[in-house]
Amino acid sequence: MAKILAVDDSTSMRQMLVFTLQSAGHQVIEAENGQTALQAAKSNPLDLVISDVNMPVMDGITLVKSLRALPEFKFTPILLLTTEASPEKKMEGKTAGATGWIVKPFNPDQLLATVQRVLG
């Protein structure tokens, strides 16, 4: 069981993430944009962060950069949810410090498989 922060501005996506991760036995904290996610991350030790890219207030790329700047998140896996299949977008996330990405649309099984891959 891992402690996971799920970040998405879309309520349905967030609910789907939380439901899926919880049903796999993970403990999930949710946030609706980068800024609230950053606050939540500062007060919680986390095993994994899953975040959308396009969000109001603070986007996913900025969130990744901000998290990597915190000593306790130096090596924490961070996955970005992206519909962009284009390599540049993924590289932008990578350059910011993201571990990898999950391409939308995905189904719960794909999500859990990817999470499994990251958590080992």
Place this chain on the structure above:
Amino acid sequence: MALDVSQFVGVFLEESFEGLDVMEAGLLDFRADDPEAINAIFRAAHSIKGGAGTFGFREVSDFTHGAETLLDQIRQGERGMSTEIGDTLLAAVDCIRDMLRAASDGSQPDTQRVLQTRAAIETLLGKAPEAASDASAPAEATGGGWRIGFAPRPELMKTGNDPLRLLADLRRLGPVTVRSDAEAIPPLAELDPEACYLRWEAELHAAVPEAEIRAVFEWVEDECDLSLAPLPPATVGPGVNGSPGTNGAAAHTATPAAANGKPPATNGSPAPDGARRGEAGSIRVAVEKVDSLVNLVGELVITQSMLSQMGSSTEEFDLLRLEQLREGLAQLERQTRELQEGVMGIRMLPISFVFSRFPRVVRDMAGALGKSVELSMEGEDTELDKGMIEKLADPLTHLVRNAIDHGIESTEKRLAAGKPAAGQISLKAYHQGGNIVVEVADDGAGLNREKLLAKAASQGMPVHDGMPDREVWALIFAAGFSTAEKVTDISGRGVGMDVVRRNIEAVNGRVEIDSVPGQGTRIVLRLPLTLAILDGMSVRVGEETYILPLTAILESIQPTTEQLSTVGGKGRVVHLRGEFLPLVALHEVFGIEPRARRPEDGIVIVAAASEGRTALLVDDLVAQHQVVIKSLETNYRKVPGVSGATIMGDGKVALILDVDMLLRLRRMH
């Protein structure tokens, strides 16, 4: 494990419809100098696309992709906004809404329009509809397996990747032997503990496509040197010794690219179960509203326990406690009222829910009619009962369309009349004396008194030249009445204004018209705050009690004999400050024995109705209360002149009167 995500479809649809509203409003009010605006539009499209794919609405996801790409180009400054692009994107918004609605209620989307819009977007993007590009090209499998050289760059771990995890992942594909190479580890003094110095060479003994191996290293392809070579005995394929990063992400891109080739309108994938949960059943409530309710209930419990303690105390109740009891009861009353307001507030939504559609309606209609029309809106934050909002949408749309079609003149006529070329339509909402008032005003030609009278006379309606303006304007509410010279696509068929009035009266509201020739027309809708509770005045007629909506009451008088007269031997009127008001005696309408036989002994209530003012004769005014409206139709049957019923404090049932209907009933007699 198969997890069912269809339970989130309702939420997805709800937020998508909201997102579409954001897109529409943003596109209508587009300004290139506001980057946050285009970002918000893009984000909405982006979320819909992502969610649609995830929740099984493949066509919606595919369709939205084109619009999203277009928006992204505008957002990145690669493309400017133009009217053509704006129109196409608005059409796309309609299509997406249509498709999602189809998914939620099983209706048929406009397939033709979807295809056309898709084609238009693709033309704008400068590409022919993509043929099914088979992205899975380099998928040759080798018989003997692969030799994999994996040399991470030192910084690989700083993105949270772990080389050992990647190697473990490789094991999923088949038996693997791994050899690590520690040669690059520097002397301890120079060693960076956060860097990765190890390299690995792995042999995978399984016949898997190259793409699958690359997929394992997909996230780190920019942070390592990866070499792949087939193991002998292998059929050597082309491009096997791929250098890192060239045909990398093949496995992942395969799915979306292949999906692109499919036509969107095949209705292929049926909506998942539970998708038909429309917006009907749920209300979104701000957390603060709920919190304040919880708070109020808390206070109520305290008051209740205080009062009950007073009552159950073993000591005799003495007068000294009376003050305390009064205080407690006053507190209870205040809290009950606040609780009631709070609970009602849950059903309240800002009128912007209806208003938000009008920029689009005005733009489209004005365009279709070749008129220039500007829309201004005020008081969008005014809150209304959710049920009322839903019932208001159609009448308001009708009024706005009418104003553009009949009210606003053509540009030439306006200029000739010395008016600005662009017509003005204004929508306003505000509170006034316990009512919500919604106004639709235009600065057009105004209603034509002579034309209305002539038309009414030709249809055999009882009219005369001396009728007050208000009554003449009210003629447009008659069924089948239209003065439009030509019937247009948009309005003028004579169905409409009567429906508007019926809809507004169905929610206990009232419609008023003001019109000045050459200056425009203003239609005012007066609506109660809520559908569930009514501020009423109880009146007595004989032994019966009736409730009159407070909003309908203007004043009450005790008439003198001089003020009463009979017109034409049948109808009685009350003469009040130079105006003759038709007198409706409630005891006659309901066939009751009154206490006051003569009007002079009773009370006359001057009430406002859509068609003008009227005088209601009752025995007595009793009190003002808030009453809970119970439907007569669901509990009994419809009764003319009665809009509902309520239960009074003493347990008796009182009927709630409908002044408009009473006046019409009188006319018929």
